[in-house]
Amino acid sequence: MTINIQYQDMPTSESxxxxxxxxxxxxxxxxxxxxxxxxxxxxENDPTGNGKICEVQLSAPGPRIFAKSNENNFEKAAAATLSDLNKQLQKRKEKISKRKKTL
Known part of the structure; x- marks a missing residue:
């Protein structure tokens, strides 16, 4: 899988x-x-103290999978986004396996 990471309005972070x-x-x-x-x-400027955003878009067979989180630090935002993606991917995998069984 190819992974492209971009940073908007902030410096790049190796961690x-x-x-x-x-x-x-x-x-x-x-x-x-x-x-x-x-x-x-x-x-992003957020008066609630959040504003650290992580967005991930995955390419896979079928519609693209997207998740976004807005937290008070980037590590939390990344963890929440990846957790959401895992749930979406699990659902996609179940749909694919159901289709294979009906064929």
């Missing part, structure tokens, strides 16, 4: 790169149908 890459590779190992991941970290 975030490592965390996201490691977790996306785990997802790719669990769900072999993944082709590509586009990750975007950005900062």
């Amino acid at each position: 975030l790169n490592e965390i996201v890459t490691r977790n996306l590779n785990k997802l790719a190992h669990k769900f072999q149908f993944l082709i590509r991941a586009d990750v975007l970290f950005k900062v």
Whole structure:
């Protein structure tokens, strides 16, 4: 799986790169149908104290899978986004296996 990580309005972070890459590779190992991941970290002005945003878009057979989290730090945002993606991928895998059984 190809992983593209971008940073908008903030400096690049090697530690975030490592965390996201490691977790996306785990997802790719669990769900072999993944082709590509586009990750975007950005900062937005948020009066509630949040504003650290992580967006991930996955390319796989069928519609693209997207998740976004807005937290008070990037590690929490990445963890929440990856957790959401895992749930979506599990549902996609169940749909694929149901289709194979009916054929």
